[in-house]
Amino acid sequence: MQLLRTSPHLLCFLTLLLASKMSAVSASGQVPAHKPVSDQHWYPATATWYGSPEGDGSDGIGGACGYGSMVDVKPFRARVGAVSPVLFRNGEGCGACYKVRCLDKSICSRRAVTVIVTDECPGGYCSNGRTHFDLSGAAFGRMAVSGEGGQLRNRGELSVIYRRTACKYPGKNIxxxxxxxxxxxxxxxxxxxxxxxxxxxxxxxxxxxxxxxxxxxxxxxxxxxxxxxxxxxxxxxxxxxxxxxxxxxxxxxxxxxxxxxxxxxxxxxxxxxxx
Known part of the structure; x- marks a missing residue:
């Protein structure tokens, strides 16, 4: 995504040009139906973590969504998540919130961590159509029982379940x-x-x-x-x-x-x- 930020004017122009060529096709299409944003059903996925162990993931960079230094302060801080392309949706998934919970009862809490999509992980665990969350070190550790955050991070890739949830920013307006x-x-x-x-x-x-x-x-x-x-x-x-x-x-x-x-x-x- 860094390449896109170096020429925003050109990218905007190319986006508009492509949209004009596709308008005749999209105008005749139907608007897809969407489920309510909050989903009570849990779905299987996998999770890893990135950045520093207790950090905010995209420390000082902000990630592919473009939020910049916002990821280092509340309400984003410690709730950052990079997701695979199936959830990132070429950036249209930015800002969506998910609850993620790990399943190993020996070390995982029953509590789910709520994360905000701020970044994309396009390769590795996130490739080949997988549903994957690459969480900040802080968010990943919060899925553990008390005092076991470090041990949980040492596990590497985890099997998790996730569901979509409403975003809540108390005291904030758009x-x-x-x-x-x-x-x-x-x-x-x-x-x-x-x-x-x-x-x-x-x-x-x-x-x-x-x-x-x-x-x-x-x-x-x-x-x-x-x-x-x-x-x-x-x-x-x-x-x-x-x-x-x-x-x-x-x-x-x-x-x-x-x-x-x-x-x-x-x-x-x-x-x-x-x-």
Missing amino acids: AFHVNEGSTNYWLSLLVEFEDGDGDVGSMHIRQAGGSEWMEMKHVWGANWCIIGGPLMGPFSVKLTTLSTGRSLSARDVIPGNWSPKATYTSRLNFSPSKP
Whole structure:
């Protein structure tokens, strides 16, 4: 994913070009049905850990979703998870939350750890269509009975069960980080702290005084972009979740005098679905 970050403008352009060529095909397709985000059924998977033993996984880097240093602080801290491509979904799985529990009663707690998808593990244990969680050292150790976190990490790969769960960010509202390099002709946003589904299926913006919602394109991770211009703020932003299709509109959340690398917090959030 590092390569994608080095040329975001080009990547955005190529994404829009590809989308325009596919629009005739997608327009006639049906919207897929999605299960409720919280699932009471547990499914088999495997798990490993990465980073430092008590660390946050993508320490100081942030991982393939683009959350950056956010992974090192609450509410992400110690809840970081990299997932195999079947759950990462080319970045559309970013922000989704899962409960993961190991099964060895001799060392594993009955308690499940809740993790947030912030990264992808594309090879090794995560290849060949496997469902795999590569957890931060801290999250992996939390699955152990008290005092046995180190011994559990020494086991290496574990058999686990997992299920989707609603994301909960108490005291947080949805925020939009304006990515570095954004201009009045190229705007890229990173979505943060989405309660409930956690994932984003589509994203639109509306310019100052406008009535039309303009579609943004998913670029990589949790990042979306639009090319046009000149784009005039303040901008309203509409999100639709991938999992359940719920929508939310934040009016004039990005001010007219916005600046790259700034983060703008809305007054809204989804209510987490009940587990």
